[in-house]
Amino acid sequence: MRLDSVRELKQRVLRSVLAPMLSAAPRALGLAYAASAVTATRQTQRLLAVGVSPAGKGQFKLAVRLQRHSLATSAELDRLSDMARGELDVRFIGRVHKRAAPWYQRRNRPLRIGGSVAHFAVTAGTLGGFVRRRGSDGTLILSNNHVLANENRAKLGDAVLQPGSYDGGTRRRDRAARLERFVRLKTRGVNLVDSATASLERGIDYDAATLTGLGRLKGVAATPVDEGARVAKVGRTTGVTRGRVTAFELDDIVVAYDIGNASFDDQIEIEGAGSAPFSDGGDSGSLIVDRGGYAVAQLFAGSDTGGRNGRGLTYASPIHAVLQHLKVELIF
Amino acid sequence: MTEAPATIEAARAAKEEAKRRFADRTDIVGIGVTRHGKGYAVKVNLGSAVDLAALPQTVNGVPVIFEVVGSIRKR
Numbered sequence A: 001m002r003l004d005s006v007r008e009l010k011q012r013v014l015r016s017v018l019a020p021m022l023s024a025a026p027r028a029l030g031l032a033y034a035a036s037a038v039t040a041t042r043q044t045q046r047l048l049a050v051g052v053s054p055a056g057k058g059q060f061k062l063a064v065r066l067q068r069h070s071l072a073t074s075a076e077l078d079r080l081s082d083m084a085r086g087e088l089d090v091r092f093i094g095r096v097h098k099r100a101a102p103w104y105q106r107r108n109r110p111l112r113i114g115g116s117v118a119h120f121a122v123t124a125g126t127l128g129g130f131v132r133r134r135g136s137d138g139t140l141i142l143s144n145n146h147v148l149a150n151e152n153r154a155k156l157g158d159a160v161l162q163p164g165s166y167d168g169g170t171r172r173r174d175r176a177a178r179l180e181r182f183v184r185l186k187t188r189g190v191n192l193v194d195s196a197t198a199s200l201e202r203g204i205d206y207d208a209a210t211l212t213g214l215g216r217l218k219g220v221a222a223t224p225v226d227e228g229a230r231v232a233k234v235g236r237t238t239g240v241t242r243g244r245v246t247a248f249e250l251d252d253i254v255v256a257y258d259i260g261n262a263s264f265d266d267q268i269e270i271e272g273a274g275s276a277p278f279s280d281g282g283d284s285g286s287l288i289v290d291r292g293g294y295a296v297a298q299l300f301a302g303s304d305t306g307g308r309n310g311r312g313l314t315y316a317s318p319i320h321a322v323l324q325h326l327k328v329e330l331i332f
Numbered sequence B: 001m002t003e004a005p006a007t008i009e010a011a012r013a014a015k016e017e018a019k020r021r022f023a024d025r026t027d028i029v030g031i032g033v034t035r036h037g038k039g040y041a042v043k044v045n046l047g048s049a050v051d052l053a054a055l056p057q058t059v060n061g062v063p064v065i066f067e068v069v070g071s072i073r074k075r
Helices: A003-024 A069-073 A075-083 A319-326 B008-021
Strands: A048-056 A059-066 A088-092 A116-119 A129-133 A139-143 A159-161 A175-182 A196-200 A230-235 A239-251 A253-257 A260-264 A267-272 A287-290 A294-303 A313-318 A328-331 B028-036 B039-046 B062-068 B072-074
Touching (some): A003 A059, A003 A075, A059 A069, A059 A075, A139 A175, A139 A328, A230 A294, A239 A313, A239 B039, A253 A294, A319 A328, B008 B039
Parallel strands (some): B039 B062
Antiparallel strands (some): A048 A059, A116 A159, A129 A328, A139 A196, A159 A175, A175 A196, A239 B028, A287 A294
């Protein structure tokens, strides 16, 4: 069928077949049922849905999606087949569930590397790891300035939420840390890192050694990464991804922030493995590790184009520079 | 005769020279070092497509690789 024909057929099906089915289905009576009785009623009728399905060469079929096996032999489906003259694409899809957010976009207690985190006025970034100030026992969260310090605009002591507000975190319920220190982002001159730390709230537990989906964090890599090095990360938006270093000692990288463009020197560039990007918005702050599980860099920026797969390039600061500027050491 | 692969020291020096040569260009969003064959090269990232034929293919004898990466944003 042509596209306009199948669209017109779909409207006729909705009026003459589906509308009568829906009106015949038993209704939930809300407060008339006790909570335990609702599951025992037949009010959750699983029916069928119709749409348009491409059939190749500019042709289309009426797409029919069944939520009950018994509908495959129903009078309604026979009628649809007659109306479409057999040009149907019928599939059983069963019950449709709301898709649950992955763990890294949910509340994590104990806190986990790779989970959603942010200053209360920032949407969401990634908890990159846990560090301590030399000579101190206090544990700090490591992420970017633009995640924990809102691009220099936050005050020391401000609430840091896990998960970030974009993932439902609230100041009342989800405060996990307080902004402790940040390296100022400069829109004039050269930046070397986009980094900040936040001190854990009392009683907040954490797992500093597990890179969920990748194994254990082994420590900090002794040598800088070279071009071609295989790396991986776990982040708030794209979860576990793997990639390859495509350039290093990159200078004059111009990164767009809300406060203006900022230039960075001595950075690492990474492309995603296969057909996937290495990162996306919200992965900022992720700890990047080598194949041995040793930390090599902190993710903070990216482009939408470039790389062999055309899915964009990711930019990261060498982990030694991050730790040195914040005067901290990695806990693992 | 083919040229010997550039050492990393030569690529680093060529990167500094490329930064000087391209200092006035506003379409460059990064200059670094990358592998090229058995040696190293200078990598120049561009914010938008340009006429590559008008750009140098080598700096101080070190290959220059250009790539259009578009604008770079915080993640």
